[in-house]
Amino acid sequence: MFVKQEIAHSELPEHADGVTLSLGELLYYKTQTVRWLPPAKSLWSQINGQHKSTQNGRGMNFSEVRQYQPGDDIRSIDWRVTARTGKPHTKIFHEEREQPVMLYLDFGKSMRFGSKLMLKSVQMAHMASLISWLAVDQKDRIGAILDSGSDLFDIKPTSRNKGPLQLFNQLIKMHNQILTTDVEHESPLSKGLNALHRLCPKGSEIIICSDFIRFDHVKDKVLLTQLRQHNRVQFVQFFDPLELGQTNFRGVEKVTNGQQTRWLSFSTKQNRQKLESAFQSEQQKIASLCRSLAIPYYSISSAVPLISQIAGTNK
Structure with missing residues (x-):
């Protein structure tokens, strides 16, 4: 179930409404690729610093x-x-001439949430679009595993414009369908990580996009270690301000962590601070895990346009 308050539509990319996905809003990021290619000081340039394209030295x-x-x-x-x-x-x-770039996109229930500008899942789709066009611009192949929470859809790495367009068509279809469906029991994130291990060619650039609500710090660390043996892995975490207790809402609302459901009053500062503390604690666990495995880690808010965020990272 998603929540969406009144937003300033002028902040959204062209063709976007913040909830559903359209081809137009994903094609928009093709026009942004020149701006965010290195040496631009942006989130992408940091991600791209880990990514060696076209000429890879001794290939895999x-x-x-x-x-x-x-x-x-x-x-x-x-x-x-x-x-x-x-x-x-x-x-x-x-020598490899085209490196596979594999995206893992988590569209589980917790990602279909937004309290301000857009759903976390929509922001993630925007990030996937930008990465896809940049990968193709650098002559690399783009593929993905889409995780609806109950089913996995894999898209083999494909080069040129065919790769992003193939990804977008499946992404839009799945995202807009799951907005109107509800899954009682979701699969753990490990199911998607196992699929990455099975499907990714050795030497892939793997970018895992999620809020990591379904992440198991014990079991999934083993799977990540295996993925890291032959591939480069990166984490991009998506979050909403409400998860940190940042909201102007002062009423009582039903909330859930995926396991328990309760009524929560947002009118007390203490409750809002508890939300922030719980979120930061989980975020620190993920960041610590990434450091232990030498996995680059980034976080993206669903309440700020993507281009504004990646432009402002690394000033």
Whole structure:
């Protein structure tokens, strides 16, 4: 169930209403790619700093085994062939020209929420659009796993304009359908992480977009460690100001954490501070996990236009 208060529509991107998704609002971000390519001081330039495009040095794709030659990297020696032939042999890798960029997009119930400008899920779709166009602009392939909370939809990495358009069509269809449906029991985030582990080609750039409400700090850490062995992983967390107790509403409202439901009064400062404290505690846990696994971590508000936020990060 989503909540949406009165907003200033002039702050929304063209064609956007903050709740449903349209192709027009996602195509809008194609015009923004030039502004946010490095060396722009933006969130994307920070994300892109982890992302090595087009020329990746020694690629992840195995090509052949040949006899060792002076100057070859001894770390690439194929010890099995060396032992069998009695002569040192080395593995040769061919350079990757297109790197897969895989998005994991969490459209679970908690993401279908917004108290001010737009739903968290809509803001995430805007971020996915910008990343998609930037990836294609850098000659990379874009793919995704869409998680509705109950079902997963995978889109194989595809290059050029076909990649983003294929993603947007499925994204819009799924998002607008789930706004009118309710799932009693959602799958854990680990289901999506397992799918990433199974479907992502080695050497992928994986960007996990979620509010991480369904994240299990014990089980999912194991899956993230496995993903990190052969891929670059990054976290982008989406949040709403109401989750921090930041609201002008002073009435009583029914709230839920996905497990328990209760009535909460927003009229008392103490209750609003409890909300903020609980949110910050969970956010710190996620940030700490990311630091322990060397995973870059960013957070995005649903109450501020995306372009304004990424422009203001890293001043």
